[in-house]
Amino acid sequence: MRYTKTVLVMSVVILIVIFFSKCFEDNSQKTKDPRGEQYAGMSTCVGCHQKIAASFPHTNHYKTSSAINSSLLKKIADTSKKYFYYMDSSHVRLEENNNVFFQALFVKDAKETSRRFDISFGSAEKAQTYGSWDGDQLFQLPLTYYSGMNTWANSPGFPTNHPKFDRLIINGCFQCHATYIAKEDVPSGPLSVRDKFYPGTLIYGIDCERCHGPAAAHVKFQQENPLVKTAKYITGIKSLSRQQQLDVCATCHSGNDRSAQRSIFSFIPGDTLANFYFPEFGFGSMNNSQADVHGRQMQLLQSSKCFQQTNMTCGTCHNPHEPQRNNNSVFISKCMNCHQQSAHAEGFMKKMEQTKNNAELEKISCVTCHMPLQTSKLISFKDGTAAKNLPYYLRTHRIAVYK
Ligand code: HEC
Numbered sequence: 001m002r003y004t005k006t007v008l009v010m011s012v013v014i015l016i017v018i019f020f021s022k023c024f025e026d027n028s029q030k031t032k033d034p035r036g037e038q039y040a041g042m043s044t045c046v047g048c049h050q051k052i053a054a055s056f057p058h059t060n061h062y063k064t065s066s067a068i069n070s071s072l073l074k075k076i077a078d079t080s081k082k083y084f085y086y087m088d089s090s091h092v093r094l095e096e097n098n099n100v101f102f103q104a105l106f107v108k109d110a111k112e113t114s115r116r117f118d119i120s121f122g123s124a125e126k127a128q129t130y131g132s133w134d135g136d137q138l139f140q141l142p143l144t145y146y147s148g149m150n151t152w153a154n155s156p157g158f159p160t161n162h163p164k165f166d167r168l169i170i171n172g173c174f175q176c177h178a179t180y181i182a183k184e185d186v187p188s189g190p191l192s193v194r195d196k197f198y199p200g201t202l203i204y205g206i207d208c209e210r211c212h213g214p215a216a217a218h219v220k221f222q223q224e225n226p227l228v229k230t231a232k233y234i235t236g237i238k239s240l241s242r243q244q245q246l247d248v249c250a251t252c253h254s255g256n257d258r259s260a261q262r263s264i265f266s267f268i269p270g271d272t273l274a275n276f277y278f279p280e281f282g283f284g285s286m287n288n289s290q291a292d293v294h295g296r297q298m299q300l301l302q303s304s305k306c307f308q309q310t311n312m313t314c315g316t317c318h319n320p321h322e323p324q325r326n327n328n329s330v331f332i333s334k335c336m337n338c339h340q341q342s343a344h345a346e347g348f349m350k351k352m353e354q355t356k357n358n359a360e361l362e363k364i365s366c367v368t369c370h371m372p373l374q375t376s377k378l379i380s381f382k383d384g385t386a387a388k389n390l391p392y393y394l395r396t397h398r399i400a401v402y403k
Pocket residue numbers: 040041042044045046047048049208209212215216218219222223228229230231232234235236237238
């Protein structure tokens with residue numbers, strides 16, 4: 001009797017457990033996009049936009065932030081020097097324990113602190129810097145990987161006399177390098193606030209809807225009307241005005257020195273970017289042709305005759321769905337769409353037609369001479385002994401004749 005009762009109680013308990021676990025399963029399947037119900041998420045685009053969805057994950061936009069990819073980090077760590085010495089002769093060194101990576105501070109060869117790599121910012125095309133979570137705060141790690149020299153350097157703007165483990169990563173980094181993270185302003189002192197992040201809402205990389213705006217209604221309509229071959233409930237970027245098209249890219253490619261009224265996470269195609277910032281007064285605003293090559297492609301392009309005398313947009317040369325880096329012939333053909341009349345350009349074209357090798361092509365490419373690599377005045381790195389400045393090269397978008 002006792003025995004059957006126990007069995008009965010046990011079965012009821014098991015049933016309850018099954019019932020609740022089913023509930024949770026259903027809940028997790030219905031997990032909403034943290035941006036809100038208007039968003040569908042990138043996985044829903046794949047079925048109907050196969051070609052774009054196949055190439056897009058190879059772009060640096062998609063890769064510009066991610067959870068730590070331990071095999072990539074291992075590769076980087078294995079081929080580069082793994083430490084950096086500060087002027088106070090302490091050093092920070094990379095450590096690995098079962099595929100988990102740390103940056104550890106050593107003073108006189110004794111380990112003082114160690115922080116885990118949690119997030120990477122930057123695709124590592126040129127550089128990659130890292131964040132380490134502590135509750136709802138994210139700290140930037142002192143060492144940044146600098147691809148140009150395959151070396152670990154002091155993170156840009158960090159002091160070189162001693163290592164720094166207490167720099168907070170701010171919302172701005174996410175606004176340009178991720179699709180979304182929710183945050184709140186909380187007091188951090190009598191007169192200051194800090195970002196309190198909700199790490200569970202983070203969507204890494206730049207996804208389709210970051211550029212195209214919320215697409216759940218579009219997905220629903222096209223799924224319910226498979227015979228309709230024209231798009232509904234999504235803004236065609238090509239149909240927007242030139243300034244609106246430029247603003248889609250300028251949200252992240254025109255610097256971040258203005259003071260914001262609204263978060264650029266909420267920017268959608270058709271919006272006017274200027275409305276996201278407080279107006280600037282006086283002469284303090286940037287002289288376009290002097291803009292730094294880091295992050296200010298918009299201003300530099302605006303200062304070019306090619307831009308001023310045509311309807312050029314970023315899309316004239318860039319396809320945001322495909323990796324195009326180092327594809328010299330694609331970019332040259334873009335120049336030639338407009339410069340066929342130039343005898344000088346035609347001359348170079350003739351030479352280039354005889355050059356098959358991409359590296360050879362680069363030497364005589366229009367881009368090499370008219371959009372030269374320049375060093376950033378905002379970003380530079382220190383080498384492993386903190387003595388030398390390693391320059392950070394970027395391609396200027398002021399298209400012009402250079403000496
Ligand atoms: C059920 C099919 C379907 C799904 C799912 C779908 N789309 Fe579309 N989409 C279409 C069709 C059909 C068109 C019109 C033809 C074309 O441009 O490819 C279109 C067009 C577009 C356009 C171009 C609009 C224009 O006027 O130029 C964009 C942008 C777009 N979709 C984005 C997305 C995004 C982002 C997702 C995922 C969140 C998505 N679509 C999911 C079917 C779909």
